[in-house]
Amino acid sequence: MTKGDDGSVSSWTSPEEQQFFAELRAQHTLFVFGRKTYEAVLPPFVPGVLKVVLTTNPNEFSSSQKKGLLEFHNLSAKEFVKKYENKYDTCLILGGSRVNSDFLEAGLVDEIYLTVEPVTHGSGVPLLARGSLNDYDLPEPEVTALNSQGTQLLHYILKK
Numbered sequence: 061m062t063k064g065d066d067g068s069v070s071s072w073t074s075p076e077e078q079q080f081f082a083e084l085r086a087q088h089t090l091f092v093f094g095r096k097t098y099e100a101v102l103p104p105f106v107p108g109v110l111k112v113v114l115t116t117n118p119n120e121f122s123s124s125q126k127k128g129l130l131e132f133h134n135l136s137a138k139e140f141v142k143k144y145e146n147k148y149d150t151c152l153i154l155g156g157s158r159v160n161s162d163f164l165e166a167g168l169v170d171e172i173y174l175t176v177e178p179v180t181h182g183s184g185v186p187l188l189a190r191g192s193l194n195d196y197d198l199p200e201p202e203v204t205a206l207n208s209q210g211t212q213l214l215h216y217i218l219k220k
């Protein structure tokens with residue numbers, strides 16, 4: 061999921077994956093991600109889109125907070141869903157590893173989009189903080205070739 065100590069992913073992901081991800085983002089108005097992903101990306105404010113950063117120290121980020129656009133909360137995956145499920149139909153979970161593991165383990169993931177790029181890093185941050193996708197009884201993914209270089213998009217539908 062990352063390359064070595066480099067938190068940026070745009071240097072090694074394909075243009076086709078970046079285009080796909082931009083289109084997926086555009087379909088959502090609620091995003092959740094961990095504090096380290098926030099610090100790696102520092103996402104822009106987008107009108108009408110709420111980005112929630114999970115952290116055990118939300119007070120540290122009070123000067124970055126913008127109500128309705130960027131909020132910092134100390135919530136478990138279940139508490140997060142309880143807080144937002146009445147206002148939003150869907151949420152895009154953007155990682156990193158701990159957030160991915162927490163939401164999967166809590167049974168709160170309906171779909172997974174996983175892009176496999178034909179590159180090896182040797183070290184970096186993994187997809188999950190605990191275990192691997194093989195630990196979950198996932199259905200066969202729908203596989204789409206995003207380009208002729210070998211980039212593949214795997215789409216798992218866990219719940220309809």
Ligand SMILES: NC(=O)c1ccc[n+]([C@@H]2O[C@H](COP(=O)([O-])OP(=O)(O)OC[C@H]3O[C@@H](n4cnc5c(N)ncnc54)[C@H](OP(=O)(O)O)[C@@H]3O)[C@@H](O)[C@H]2O)c1
Pocket residue numbers: 061062066067068069093094095096097098100101114115116117133134135136137154155156157158159160162185189
């Ligand atoms: N390739 C990709 O598509 C992709 C996607 C996402 C991220 N990434 C990369 O992954 C790296 C970050 O991943 P990571 O796994 O190291 O960290 P992370 O999951 O982004 O952040 C972990 C931090 O989030 C906070 N947190 C998570 N769950 C929480 C909860 N339930 N309640 C309270 N706080 C919670 C804690 O922050 P505090 O320590 O502040 O309490 C924790 O230390 C970055 O380099 C990012 O660029 C890559």
